[in-house]
Amino acid sequence: MLYITDEIIDKIIKEDVPYSDITTEMLGIGEENGTISFYTRSEGVIAGAGLAGKIFTKLGCEILSEVKDGEKLSTGSLILKAKGKAEALHTGWKVSLNTLEYLSGIATLCREMVDIAHSVNQNIILAATRKSMPLSRELVTLAFQAGGVSAHRLGLSETVLIFKQHIEFIGGFDNIERVIKSSNHKMVEKKIILETENMQDSLKALHYDFIDGLQLDKLSPDEIKNIVKERNSINPKMLILAAGGINKGNIKEYAASEADVIVSSAFFHALPLDIKAVIERKK
Structure with a gap:
């Protein structure tokens, strides 16, 4: 298991929210309760689920479901689900999505090339x-x-x-x-x-x-x-x-x-x- 420090988690969040989420603030929805769920739109190998989970946990959310990195999922599969305040869900939304998509793309190509070589x-x-x-x-x-x-x-x-x-x-x-x-x-x-x-x-x-x-x-x-x-x-x-x-x-x-x-x-x-x-x- 690769150890990801709190410093890295903080940098990921801080890059997208240098001060605050002004859209959520303007709409006055920050204290509303909700859930966020991530699903595959195509088959692939997941990487970054644990990292995304740490992002939402850092923001005060509770993780309800999370697959392990390295799992190969079919289209429409649930990767991660968390619940929390709307402010936290919107803060972690895009950085987690981008991280999951980018890392899972790499993991999927890795697995494809490994399978061909083997x-x-x-x-x-x-x-x-x-x-x-x-x-x-x-x-x-x-x-x-x-x-x-x-x-x-x-x-x-x-x-x-x-x-x-x-x-x-x-x-x-x-x-x-x-x-x-x-x-x-x-x-x-x-x-x-x-x-x-x-x-x-x-x-x-x-x-x-x-x-x-x-x-x-x-x-x-x-x-x-x-x-x-x-x-x-x-x-x-x-x-x-x-x-x-x-x-x-x-x-x-x-x-x-x-x-x-x-x-x-x-x-x-x-x-x-x-x-x-x-x-x-x-x-």
Whole structure:
């Protein structure tokens, strides 16, 4: 379970209500009692139900019904129902709806891609990149988890991932071993992953005993399959990650390459799941 702090909840609410809901105030309906219910308009995997529940709880509402993140619902299914004062219901309405639609859209695409990949390779892991909008990483990570996708790398402090942009500053690919082995910053508990962009560098790197994995960027499924075959005979413990341009349309071919992990940014381009909110007055 991903821990969402009260600070994040407060920021979500405060962004939409910087001072007060002047429409509810003008109409004088704030103290009226009511309920709000969220329903799916199309089939999808839900993410953000718990978050929406926390928003309404923070606003003083009582949660009457709430599905778990990761549940796949059919059209017309109830996601969340809460009761409270009209002021609170209207304050939480749009921020909860937007959050549910956006996160559930991501979770739905994640699950679709996982299902396609597992249809040809049950052991492969899908991982999402960190190409999210700034300040949204906790929320999109919640969506990935709901859809069955792992986080590839949540931040620069998590994994040593060496790109060509790093190699530019050490004098070239052939200097990687010298620089890593002479470094004073030993990553005892961190994996070291090297990204390669061609067959020559990839095959050479299979012999490196100072890295834990290879991230193959924009190589074809056939090229990756050949590298995996070489890996199995040269260095079976080395992790092989396939990355670069992998999406719902081609993930099946990449999963069949027998890489250990597929890294993708396609999840961020998911369409929001269509969800409706119904607010009703209760006497």
